[in-house]
Amino acid sequence: MGDFNLALLIVTIVVCVLVFIINLYLLINYQHPDDVNQAYIPKFVVVLGLSIASISILMLPADVANRQACRHAIYNGACNVTLPMKELWLFVYILDAILVFFVIPFAMFYYEGDQDMTVLKRMKSSLLWVVSTAIICALLLGILYGILGKVDFTVRRLSASTQAFPSSWDFSSGQQCVGTGASQCSAYFASAASETTWTMRTTFPEYIVALATIVGSVLFTIFGGVGIACLPLGLITAFIRRPKAVITRSQYIKEATELAKRARELKKAGDGLRQEEKSGNKGRRWRKNVKRVEKELLLLEEDVNDLEEMYPQGEQAEATWALTILGYLAKLVLGVLGLIVSVAWVAHIVIYLLIDPPLSAFLNEVFIKLDDIWGLLGTVAFAVFCFYLLLSVITGAMMIGLKLVFITIHPMKWGATLMNSFLFNVGLILLCSISVIQFCATAFGYYAQATAAQEIFGHTLQSLRGIKYLYKYNVFQIGFIGLAGLTFVYYAAFGWRSKKPSGRFQLST
Numbered sequence: 001m002g003d004f005n006l007a008l009l010i011v012t013i014v015v016c017v018l019v020f021i022i023n024l025y026l027l028i029n030y031q032h033p034d035d036v037n038q039a040y041i042p043k044f045v046v047v048l049g050l051s052i053a054s055i056s057i058l059m060l061p062a063d064v065a066n067r068q069a070c071r072h073a074i075y076n077g078a079c080n081v082t083l084p085m086k087e088l089w090l091f092v093y094i095l096d097a098i099l100v101f102f103v104i105p106f107a108m109f110y111y112e113g114d115q116d117m118t119v120l121k122r123m124k125s126s127l128l129w130v131v132s133t134a135i136i137c138a139l140l141l142g143i144l145y146g147i148l149g150k151v152d153f154t155v156r157r158l159s160a161s162t163q164a165f166p167s168s169w170d171f172s173s174g175q176q177c178v179g180t181g182a183s184q185c186s187a188y189f190a191s192a193a194s195e196t197t198w199t200m201r202t203t204f205p206e207y208i209v210a211l212a213t214i215v216g217s218v219l220f221t222i223f224g225g226v227g228i229a230c231l232p233l234g235l236i237t238a239f240i241r242r243p244k245a246v247i248t249r250s251q252y253i254k255e256a257t258e259l260a261k262r263a264r265e266l267k268k269a270g271d272g273l274r275q276e277e278k279s280g281n282k283g284r285r286w287r288k289n290v291k292r293v294e295k296e297l298l299l300l301e302e303d304v305n306d307l308e309e310m311y312p313q314g315e316q317a318e319a320t321w322a323l324t325i326l327g328y329l330a331k332l333v334l335g336v337l338g339l340i341v342s343v344a345w346v347a348h349i350v351i352y353l354l355i356d357p358p359l360s361a362f363l364n365e366v367f368i369k370l371d372d373i374w375g376l377l378g379t380v381a382f383a384v385f386c387f388y389l390l391l392s393v394i395t396g397a398m399m400i401g402l403k404l405v406f407i408t409i410h411p412m413k414w415g416a417t418l419m420n421s422f423l424f425n426v427g428l429i430l431l432c433s434i435s436v437i438q439f440c441a442t443a444f445g446y447y448a449q450a451t452a453a454q455e456i457f458g459h460t461l462q463s464l465r466g467i468k469y470l471y472k473y474n475v476f477q478i479g480f481i482g483l484a485g486l487t488f489v490y491y492a493a494f495g496w497r498s499k500k501p502s503g504r505f506q507l508s509t
Contacts, residue, residue, distance in 0.1 A: 227396025
């Protein structure tokens with residue numbers, strides 16, 4: 001194996017180990033105190049899911065580096081001993097789909113099961129739900145694969161007559177091809193009627209990846225389009241809304257009394273909902289009220305944190321206030337940098353993807369020039385842009401989930417995150433990570449050309465029967481840009497305003 005190949009293999013192993021350690025650290029520090037020393041099955045799934053999501057994002061830069069691994073090899077056949085990226089892609093994304101659709105639901109059913117039941121009964125109940133889902137999914141996948149599991153490639157049949165081997169190779173605008181006469185360049189000047197469709201059946205693993213990508217692409221378009229604007233503008237808005245000065249003690253007592261009143265109302269509402277649950281009255285109104293309680297509790301916690309920021313207490317109150325101000329300054333700096341990255345992303349999508357032919361390769365050329373400066377500098381920048389897109393998806397999911405409440409709210413908080421919230425967010429990250437990679441492989445097609453990811457996501461997926469038109473007409477890219485523009489307008493019009501106090505909480509009757 002060449003030196004570069006060996007170095008790439010070592011870096012890959014080290015990065016995988018570091019990813020696992022970092023995700024284990026996040027789990028330990030984010031978990032709720034009630035989950036300490038228990039819920040080991042959900043915890044294992046969380047660490048595994050986060051690791052797979054992180055590794056899948058890093059695999060595209062690794063794929064680009066793997067493509068160049070044998071460029072400077074000193075012996076023939078070095079390209080045959082590089083990393084088997086296509087097999088790794090399929091393995092990672094099939095594992096991704098299994099985690100999202102089977103393992104994570106099982107872990108959530110197990111975690112949220114009746115605590116009075118034995119472990120065996122909880123596992124049996126959770127497994128029953130998952131097996132039922134698996135049977136339905138297997139039937140649907142089998143039917144869809146049998147009917148639509150084919151790729152249609154548009155090809156052009158070219159033909160030309162044989163010519164005598166020339167004694168000279170002089171070409172000009174009037175002599176573009178070998179030979180003379182009426183048949184000159186007959187293949188070059190082929191008519192449009194020579195186009196035809198070449199159909200072949202894709203493999204079942206590639207078809208599963210394709211369908212998972214479509215599901216993730218819908219979520220990616222919505223969450224990513226909103227998040228790519230919310231992520232930087234939210235940080236800048238947080239700086240604008242920052243507390244300007246410490247409030248007085250009397251103001252603190254007044255606000256704390258109001259928050260305590262809201263907390264008592266929430267506790268009373270929660271006790272009532274718990275009694276309804278025990279009596280078996282878990283209808284549509286009950287679920288609606290549970291979501292209202294969750295939303296109001298989240299808002300209450302935010303108001304408590306804001307109050308603690310405006311009135312720091314303890315012996316080191318001045319130091320705490322100074323750290324608060326520095327934190328908001330850091331948000332401003334990160335928000336400005338993020339805004340630059342967001343604008344670069346939007347501009348790149350318009351210039352390279354939506355305009356045909358592209359006006360410029362834009363970021364592709366930037367990454368190539370960075371690689372010329374230092375071998376992995378462009379790859380690192382490429383990885384940063386991919387990770388930023390995934391962070392945008394997570395930000396958009398949290399924003400839409402809080403504002404529209406069409407999905408269950410599962411906030412991630414340091415030292416106060418329950419395992420069901422962990423599992424929900426991990427599933428969302430895994431589902432969208434496939435689409436993020438597919439989107440990056442398309443957006444940076446010039447930089448990531450001739451990679452295994454480009455073969456899977458660039459050719460097979462975009463030629464898959466029944467799906468190819470979504471990519472042919474840039475449906476996801478147009479939706480992404482449209483939502484990003486609407487979100488930017490919303491923030492420009494309303495985002496800078498201060499938050500209004502929450503009203504009196506009431507349950508639905």
